[in-house]
Amino acid sequence: MVGGSPQSFINTQGVDTSDIVIALSGGRLGSPTLDAVSGSVEEIERAVDAGKPVHVFFSTAPLPVDVDSAQLDGLRAFKRELPQRGLLGEFSTEFDLGERVWQAIEHDVSALELPPPEFSPRAPRDNLLVQSRSAREVSGYDAKGAPRYRTRRWVEVSNQSEHDAENVVATVAEGSGIFLAGFREPTVIHAGQTRDLHLEFSLGTGDDPTLTLAWDWGDTRHEEQFHIG
Secondary structure, eight states: OOSSOHHHHHIIIIITTOSOEEEEESSOOOOOOSSSSSHHHHHHHHHHHTTOOEEEEEEOSOOOTTOOHHHHHHHHHHHHHGGGGTOOEEESSHHHHHHHHHHHHHHHHHHHTOOOOOOOOOOOOOSEEEEEEEEEEEEEEOTTSOEEEEEEEEEEEEEOSSSOEEEEEEEOOTTSSEEEESOSSOEEEOTTOEEEEEEEEOTTOOSSOEEEEEEEETTEEEEEEEEOO
16 A cells, blocks of 8 residues: 555554554564654554553574664663563564463453354355365486476365265366376265366466366256366
8 A cells, every 4th residue: 555654554454453462573673663663662552552462572582693783772672661561471482482372362362252253154055166286396306416396286176065076077178288187087076075186287288278077966967167277
């Protein structure tokens, strides 16, 4: 967004809409704003003034050798002020931080006395969901021992309905440059099940490759095209 200070956008989009505020500090206090010594301090002060639960955690892990000394001095000065207000915590490792954050959240959620969530039942979708996936993996090593990589591609076919999809067959257009490994013979994808369909792409693959799935819901045959580029 434009038309205001960056910090004002952070305040309205982040701090003002939050229920709990957690601030983490390592070796920097942050850049100054129009109203505070740093953006982080302004966010903390704004949340405190609004009566929101605020937790501030400082890292006690070793600092990098290129730490900004001015930033570090400002951070230490801010840290010295906090114990008078009861807003101070420390962590030494990521695991330690995770434990402390979860404790804080569990405490706040209990204290907020939130009403139980309301869920509206989702109507079953009588179709299949297709999502393209890819992963870079080592395919071998050259004479110098350096790894060679290839990109493995597949699609996840998920049955999100309450019915089994029977006689599922996958096809691609002839000459599309896509080769399938699976679903060439009719198969069943049970309700709630996800199956992988492995793909190979040749150099002649088009810009917008599509996959066609055909399947049966009971006595009705369905067919749909999915973009898998």
